[in-house]
Amino acid sequence: MESPAGGLRNTSVVVLTIDTSEVYIIVSLSSRTDTQVIYIDPTTGSLHHDQKLGHDVFDSQEEALNHITNGSKFVIKNTIRAKAILGYTVLGSFGLLLLATKLTASIPYLPGGGCVYTIIESKWIKISLQNPQPQGKGEVKNIQELTELEIDGKHYFCESRDITRPFPSRVSVKAPDDEFVWNGWLSVGFKRIGLDQHCVILLQGFVEYRTFGSLGQQDGIVALIARRSRLHPGTRYLARGLNSCYSTGNEIECEQLVWVPKRDGQSVPFNTYIWRRGTIPIWWGAELKMTSAEAVIYVSDRDPYKGSGKYYQRLTKRYDARNMGINGNQNKNNFVPIVCVNLLRNGEGKSESILVQHFEESLNHIRSTGQLPNTRLHLINYDWHTSIRFKGEQQTIEGLWYHLKSPTISIGISEGHYLHSRHNINESNDDVVVYNDDIIGFFRLHVHQNGVIRYNCADSLDRTNAASYFGGLQVFTEQCRRLGIFLDADVALKQTGSPARTRSGTDRAWKRFDMTFEEFKRSTILSPVCQLADLFLIAGDIHATIYTGSKAMHSHILSIFSEEAAKVKQFSVAQNVRITLQRRYNNAVLDSYRQKQLEMFLGIRLFKHLPSVSIQPLHVLSRRSGCLLKPIASIDASSDDGDSLLSFKQKDLIWISQQAADIIQLFIYLGEPCHVCQLLLTISHGADDSTYPSTVDVRTGRDLDELRLVLEGACIARCANGTNMVIPISGPVSDDDMAFTKNKASKPSQKTKLPFLYDFEGREGELDFLTRVVVLTFYPSESTTSPVTIGEVEILGITLPWREIFASEGPGSRLWERVNNVKDSHPYVVSLTNDVLPPGKSDTTTTTTGMDLLSGDDIISGTASQPMTEISLIDHGYIEDKISQTNAIQTKDKDKDSKVEVEAAVAGTGAQQYISCFRMLTASHGSKLGFIDSMKLEIERLRLNLSATERDKALSSIGVDPSTINPNALIEESYIPSLCKAANALAVLGQASREDKITSAIGLDPIDDEIDIDFWNINRIGESCCSESCQVHIGTSTLTSSSQSIYICSACQRKVCKVCCAGKGAVLVLQNQNRVGGTNVNERCLTMDGVICKLCCHDSVLDALILDYLRVLISERRGSHAETATYKALAHVVGRNYIAGKKESSDKNGAGKILEQLLDGEESLAEFPFGSFLHSIESASGSAPPLSLLAPLNTGLRQSYWRGPPTISSTEFIIVIGSLSDVSGVILLVSPCGYSMSDSPIVQIWASSKIHKEERSCVGKWDVKSHLTSSPELCGPEESNKDGQGQTPRHIKFDFRNPVRCRMIWIKLSIQKVGSNSVSFENDFNLLSFDESPASGPGRRASIAGTSESLPSLHAKRILVVGFPVKADVRRSSSQRSEHANSIKNWLEKPPMLNRYKVPVESEKLIENDLVLDISPSSPTAAGFRLDGFNAIKPRLTHSPSKSESLVTGFEHRFISPPVLNIQVLTLKGLSEEMMVIAEYRIPEVKIGTALYFDFPKVMSSRRVWFRLVGDVAGFADDPEDGGDAGRALAVGLSLLNRIKLYYYAHPADLGRWASLSGI
DSSP states (O other): OBOOTTOSSOOEEEEEEETTSOEEEEEEOTTBSSEEEEEEOTTTOOEEOOOOBTTTEESSHHHHHHHHHTTOGGGEEEEEEESEEEEEEEETTEEEEEEEEEEEEEESOOTTSOOEEEEEEEEEEEEEOSOOOOOOHHHHHHHHHHTTSOOTTTEEEESSSOOSSSSSOSSOTTSOOGGGOSSTTTTHHHHHTTOGGGBOOOEEEEEEEEEEOSSSSOOEEEEEEEEEOSSSOOOTTTSOSBOTTSOBTTOEEEEEEEEOOOOTTSOEEEEEEEEEEOSOSSSEEEEOOTTOSSOEEEEOSSOTTTTHHHHHHHHHHHHOGGGGTOOSSSOTTSOEEEEEEEOOOOSTTOTTHHHHHHHHHHHHHHHHHTSOTTEEEEEEEOOHHHHHHHHOHHHHHHHHHHHHHHHHHHHOOEEEEEESOSTTTTOOSSOEEEOOTTOSSEEEEEEOOOSEEEEEOSSSSHHHHHHHHHHHHHHHHHHHHHTTOOOBHHHHHHHTTOSOOOOOTTOOTTGGGGSOHHHHHHHBOHHHHHHHHHHHHHHHHHHHHHHHSSOOSSGGGGGTTSTTHHHHHHHHHHHHHHHHHHHHHIIIIIHHHHHHHHHHHHTOSHHHHSTTOOSSOOEEOSSSSOEESSOOOBSSTTOOTTGGGGOGGGTTOOEEBSSOOSOEEEEEEEEEEEEEEEEEEEOOOSSOGGGSOSEEEEEEESSGGGOEEEEEEEEOOBOOTTOEEEEEOOOOOOHHHHHHHHHHOOOTTSOOOOOSSSOSSOOOOOOOTTEEEEEEEEEOOTTOOSOOEEOOEEEEEEOOOHHHHHHTOTHHHHHHHHHHTHHHHSHHHHHTSOSSOOSEESSOOHHHHTTOGGGTOOHHHHHTTSOSSOOSSSOHHHHHHHHHHHHHHHHHOOSHHHHHHHHHHHHHHHHHHHHHHHHHHHHHHOSSOOHHHHHHHHHHHHHTTOOHHHHHHHHHHTTOOGGGGOHHHHSOGGGHHHHHHHHHHHHHHHHHHHHHHHHHTTTSOOOOOOSOOOSSOOOOTTOOOOOTTOSSOOOOOSSOOSOOOEEEBTTTOOEEESTTBOOHHHHHHHHHHOOBTTBOGGGGOOOOOSBOBGGGSOHHHHHHHHHHHHHHHHHHHHHHHHHHHHHHHHHHHHOHHHHHTOOSOOOHHHHHHHHHHHHTTOEESSOTTTOEESSOOEEOTTOOOGGGGTSOTTSSOTTOOEEOOTTOSEEEEEEEEEEEEEEEEEEEEOOTTOBOTTTOOEEEEEEESSSOGGGOEEEEEEEHHHHHHHOGGGBSOOOTTOOOTTOOOOEEEEEEEEEEEEEEEEEEEEOOOTTTTTOOTTTTHHHHHTTOOTTHHHHHHHHTTTOOOSSOOOEESEEEEEEEEOOOOSSOOGGGSOTTHHHHHHHHTSOOSSEEEEOOEEEEEEETTEEEEEEOTTSOOEEEEEEEOOOOBOOSOOSOOOTTOOOSSOOOHHHHSOOOEEEEEEEEOTTSSOEEEEEEEEOOBOSTTOEEEEEEEEEEOOSEEEEEEEEOGGGOBOOGGGTTTSOOSSOGGGOOTTTEEEEEEEOHHHHOTTGGGGBO
16 A cells, blocks of 8 residues: 555554553554555564554554454553654563654655754653563663664654665665664564565764755755764773774764755756765774873784775765766766875874875775775875865865865766656657656666765864865755756856856856855855755764764864855854863773673673563564463453453463363464474462462464374462563473483482583474464472462464465575475485375374475474484495485385385485494593594584484493583583683684674675684594694694695694694684783774684684684574475465475465455454364375465466365364454355365364364355356366466355354264275275375375366365454453452462461582582471572573574474473482482573472471582573673573572461561
8 A cells, every 4th residue: 555656654663551451552644545564463563563453553553553442542651753664672571662752854855855864852751661680780671771872863764764884875765775774683573574665774974955046046955964884883992993893983074965945847957976084094093091191092913904905895886877877978087086085184103194004005905906896096185184284174165175176076976867757768869768656757877977976084083074074065056056056156257146157257167166165165155065964064073973973173264265264163162172071981881881782782792781681572473373282271250261361461360260170271273383382471370379279281383183282281380469470391202212311310319510511402393383282281289289370371482474474575585495495404304204195184294294394294304314414434335225215215105114224224324424433533542532522523423414312312321321422521611601702702703703804705705714723623533644744733633634635824823734724713712812002903803814723823712713613513403404394484374385395485466366356355363374173184295285275376386286085074174363353154165176076075063162073063064066066167187378467266165154263163074985984984994095006196296286086086276265354352341351350359468277387497608519408406397498689691692603503493492302401309318428309390480589489398307408509401501791701611500509498388477466477
């Protein structure tokens, strides 16, 4: 619903908060005629918009408001109105929405349309979320500092035109130049929901215009646009010179646009001039000295010109006129001139002279290397301050004009017209035509600027602004002359007010360059000159404030043409002194604070400032469209069968069971398929906290037939009412792996080393992005006989971008490309599966379908033993033989048994290679491995793609205890802190380098890495130096390395081979350690150029590289599993054949029109992913997957369709529709093969809202045979000569007599089988289905093309459930409350019989991270302990970036494989010294400091109690600003000291009046 270009209304934004604390964003764009509603999830903060008319798309803002509030203003808690959205992000427990509440039109109307707005007032809206993610104090402080960033007056945007490129841009506003987009990170959330234009493109800098005329009338408009580059953001002393992104500090592109406004319909002439300003493009910096008036300038002593060539290359690419296709007289030599005007002091003894010298040398260096063959670099050194001091201001200006004349004329300006209509767009001439979807007409460019002039001083501030003004002034007069606006004073006097313009003999181009200052002043109308100066004055102050925190200095010279020039100059002396002092204070005190603000605003270095913040939050899938499949009875007779437990609108509601129950089960149907990651509970109870359940089991599955246990007996600690508690959930573990793990587990009382380095056990759960049903089983506390209370329950998970997948847009398009490569990176995913579905159920467990991708089996376990890379330790022929055997088996026989044999053969291959590696290490280093050898063995295990369980099985088969090779136990404890600190620092450097590498590619062609050494360069087991040319020679071996490359070590200059090189990460570490003058010169230098040999690396650096590489391989393995799971999910919906042939985008528009014809004004209620099946459905061999029946029309192969096995005569589809709806009918799309009298089904349909059959109601029964007579086109196969584009497919609609309100539709298809009276298909199923000969396979595949089978079978193309969804109530009416609500309230407020009181402890100490409590002999027996929530965070960054980091699903590994902590409670066993575990508790995630109470299984009378923390402690860290970089082995936030208190239960009356003092 796009409006015409330019818009018919102003954009309006309303942020609405209702009384349930839910937040809605209501947006009415100027470019659209409708209104959109964006919902902010109150738990995770993720944005939601389904693009459904009447749901979140409305005709007006008022209609949207009425829909949200249900017409009641009383539910509105807060309303904020704004003019534009500037960004939104989720930062842990907060959502931050940035709005522009007041704007000013800086350029009301650009040529061609479009208004440029400057933000006058902005507002951050901080939304508190229910997510209890622990965040450190430093993170919370940084979030607050982010909201204090100065936005007002320094940022601008244009809704309808691209202003990130020189005017006029040939690119749409939808594709801006990333170099100048400052809110790109803050706009990601809107792009994910398909609302890119709802967040404006924000630029930093200055924009404003002035009108001027030569005779007092409006003849022209001049606009100054200054765009600040974001490639090197920062403050004065922290962002100077070059950085790793090949950009300079304070880099600004300036544009001077002049045009003559015309009446409607007339062409608009315009011209524009571009120049740049920035600091010197070499590696340099400055350090403030308190004893010196000026900062000490230094230049990097190591490769100071690295990246300078790339900087000029970016300028060349941007300002090359050939990119515009200009055919005029410009750029005859195909060269792009870049003229650098250097304004630095160059006198003897001046601190800036060192920069002048290096500036010249850098240009000579670039010329000598030939990096820029099409660029001509020219340097003009012009000491601005010295010239003013000795020559005065006027002669200084004249000297500048003298130097600028030739390059300015050579570079030229851009000139053209805007035409309002495209009728004459194809007229043949040499002009360049520019147009896009943002404008109605088009631009004709006659000439185009070629090259650019670049100004600089030390800071690109005061001198730069003044010089660029006087240079731009000369261009401005020429711009006016070419537009027919004469600024000559004598011409103006002669014309005496006549509007006509005549050219005189003195009207020559660029004539004012030859004038003296006085001549210029006498001959020029000064009013436009002063107006231009006014623009530069304001722009200078804006840029100076952004960079230094103060206004510009020495700006009086810009007023030299005004009548009050002398007065301004006199006043400026005192002002300059004040600004100097202000800058010194800001630079010394506030620079680092402001630098951090800018980095967070841009979304860079977040791993440093906000280490625990997720890039993409999880989704709450149980809410909005989720539901309970089974009702649960409540003590409140007017309850809603438990549905309120999934509603955030009733979060404060406490559900109470009817009586004391053994278990409470919730069958939850998720609104969308996902991989379940977290269970979020809102603890709800009355005064007695024992009424809430004590433990919970979690089962998940794609439907009710596939439920698998993923979490058993998870402890729910007692805590305060309203506490939000997260229980992390991993995927299901195979029964075989679980059994083996339990068998090899040591006694719990045995002291084991904590996994400080990484999780050695590494239990891996399966990933399934099609999980739809979650069953929670709550178990009440054994100590209570009261009814059970439960609060809100939320299921959080990761969803695939299904809408983008089906539309092949954005992330969906990239995902298609990625999953098509799964068969290449994981060949056994494809080679070990048939091309068609096996007989039987399409969604079954691993016990029935083996390795088939579409069966939902554990593909990962099947491919886990396939080597990821080749290994040189054993005969490769063995692997090749197994692969050839696999292919032979696939060719001859594709049944299940063959696949199991192949799987076993491949698994044996990986295990045997691993055992060979182990034996090689033990043969050369003895039977006991050291730390380094065990690390290398683990790396080899991951390279072989073996799971931890498969590793343990392999070692156990040769009698080796896996714990003996655990690196966590083999390293010296004293070395762990420093190693962890080094590895974490390496990860930070690697991530920063990766960020800079991505950013540096903006505006440049792809850069190939010439050095074939990765970040770690970890050698394989047995691999060592074999090159005679190598002068390092690390180790000796009989094995040879395949590497023959020789490099030069950057540190010692020795020749070194690849084997003897350290990884590129070591280069980063070395750069980070280089310091000059006490300041980290290379702090900005995070490129990995050059190599360093291992002899020049400290052992701690090499060890950190090994540890980091091991963590990376673990991450890559998880990413590989996610890609496989993604492939499986897509194959289950659209089929493997469709994935393999998916090369072009789907016909979204055509499918949408067909769907509209089918629906006839109604809505499709059960389309995947919102609808799904409640039970598994059997499919025939060669059939499309069952979920394809509900997939969008534009997915799947045209000739594919679902078909039931020929052995069954009926199938029942239980479809759960997207939300409670009024269903009016069902549409059955006919298969391509068509129907015949033998396979036309009888259709029977029921409706219900719960899963019990007895509650469903029949809505009709139809015989398709009756339709065949009246509609013969339903018979037989589709005509192959028709492409079917735009045609309504063959279908049958089953209309209900009256719409039925329901959540489930039951559809039973049945056909009459030949001989069905004498044959029992149920008993003979195996005979008829699984024992078919292989020869039947091709016949079944051929049926997809339309050939009929000897046995009729059920089949269909699509099933559409049509009707209208029911609008959910905004809030629960008070009349719905039960009459005995008061009695329930009284029961909840009744205090418990027993209270908790603190057990006195004589001493408390830590012994090897275990907390030991000595209890006083006279103390009561302990009944449990209180644990205050940990204040450690789960950092997102745990390793450096991997080589093939998977971003397909947008997940984070800490959600897929969450680190989990347990606490063991131990006491002495009898009189012996042996300890025994009396209980172990899984620690949930809560807010920092939340009190958690854990009851012991029975009261404990021991006088000494140990508390031991176990689990993946490596997944937790301290906030860096709270001492998290100290390199401690165990995070301080996980320390048990002063965190645990024992308690006992007693009646208050038994303890007297002072009992409350000891309560806890």
